[in-house]
Amino acid sequence: MVETLAPYGEAPGMRAILGIVAADPVITLLLAALFAWAAHSSVAVVLLVAALAGQRMVPPETAFALVLGANLGSALNPLIATREPAGRRVALGNLLVRFCGCLVALPLLGRITPLVEAIAGGPRVAVADFHLAFNAALALAALPLLGPLAALLRRMLPEVEAPPGAARGLSLDAAHAEMPSMALGDASRHALRMADILEVMLRDAIHLLSGDGPAAERMRAAEREIEGLGAGLQRYLARLDADALNEAEERRLAGLMSFTIQIGHAGDVLARNVATQIGRRRRLGAASANALDLARLLDRLSANLRNAASLLVTEDDRAARRLAAEKRAFRLLEDTHVAAHVAWLREEPARDDAAWTIDLDLLRDLKRINDHLVAAAAYPILRNSGDLLDSRLRAAAPVGAAPRLPALTPPPARVGPAP
Known part of the structure; x- marks a missing residue:
């Protein structure tokens, strides 16, 4: 120098x-x-x-x-x-x-x-x-x-007080570092805590339907808590020594990581999309004959969430299949409602369809939440048991074979409203 x-x-x-x-x-x-x-x-x-x-x-x-x-x-x-x-x-x-x-x-x-x-x-x-x-x-x-x-x-610089019921932070101490099974057990409790917060958000969404204004702010605060818990849990799991894990513990770690990510996505859709659309729906109103029974659908999501949380503990194959079947049920409900909406547009082309559109958006978002719940708990179990296919597509046709096109059928003359 x-x-x-x-x-x-x-x-x-x-x-x-x-x-x-x-x-x-x-x-x-x-x-x-x-x-x-x-x-x-x-x-x-x-x-x-x-x-x-x-x-x-x-x-x-x-x-x-x-x-x-x-x-x-x-x-x-x-x-x-x-x-x-x-x-x-x-x-x-x-x-x-x-x-x-x-x-x-x-x-x-x-x-x-x-x-x-x-x-x-x-x-x-x-x-x-x-x-x-x-x-x-x-x-x-x-x-x-x-x-x-x-x-x-x-x-x-006083200590920041945690909100009532907030979970303590995860820290990887020496005992947990030497025994990964203990660390994974502690992580499971925090993952279940995320599911509990999401269930409270679903109840607040039902309250929002009846005009409970503060419910939307509670949902946003809960979503931030889920996000913080998920980020901390993912960092905690990433710090575990991969060489110290056996095969079953590696699967458990991957399942916990998937669960926290999917629950976080579900909370994000619920707080940002569903809460906003419910507010719009209440301001515009919906046709009583065709409106979605949102309270029933939210209750059904709550039941699916409880099943997903149970699967995180039990890893039962039959319960995983039942939860995975809910994905098809929501898909059929969406198809039926879309068909009813198209039929209504054909019969009443001049009427405003804003309420219909909001219901379609809500149904799509609720289906997305259900998809996240299935992916969080059912898919890891079915994948480990070999019951989950890698793809829903048919096997590719041999080289040179003529492609088979699906038959085109005319739409039904009239489709009734969604149940």
Whole structure:
């Protein structure tokens, strides 16, 4: 570094810039703090200052002001990077101690500089000695004040209280790391917690049908809780040592990962799409003869969700088949409702079909939620048992064979309304 800076020491422009900086100790300190924050290291800036001092490019007092700024700037990085209150208290306490030290030391540099120069063997060593002495003095001065400082920091950054019933965070301790089965059991409890929150959201959707306005906000808050739980659970599962898992534990881990992802998607559709469409439906109204029985469908989804949560524990093949059959039931219901809508448009082409469209959108979204529930719990079990086909497509025809087109049949003359 010294050899690299040597040619710049003789440049008139560099000396002029350093002369301007050296004229104001406060600007010197802030400039070094900015450099240390950008470099994420006070040591790098202190070494640079030592090299500048060794080349006589900055006077000793200016070099010491730069050292103070380097110590202050490096304390900003952990404060910016930390989000948890406990971690921010440590970072903020470090910054406050260093800031107070700079306030005390900066006006005294005129008296401190001759003492350090007399002890040190040269400018570069003087910079290093001052850096060490400054941090040692801060430690000695702050130790007796740790109690009051900790109390102040707790008042400034209190703990964020979790909402009632919120699940505790997952942490991979040593016992769980050595016994993956325990870790997977703990993860299963949190996955079931996600299912419980989704069931509450389905009940709030029923309340929203009757005009319960706050239900929509509760659904959005619950969706955010599901999202947070799912992200934490996925990180927890990803930290498990893959080499320590046997085949059954690997399948269990994959199933839990799929469950959390699918439940998260279901919550997203419910909070963002279904809640919005229910609000539109209530404002526009729906034809009583053709309207969906949304309360019944939401109750059916709740039952399917409870079955999915049970499958996460029991992994029963017959129950998985019953849940998978719900996918076909919702698909047939959607086909029937679409056919009824087309028939209604043929009979009443001039009438407004906004209510019909909203019901179709709601049915599509409820079908999507059911698809996520089936994929979350039934499909992993059926896939492991060999009962789930890789594709619903027919096998490809031999090369050169003429393609067979499906027969075209005319639509029925009249299709009744959906049940």
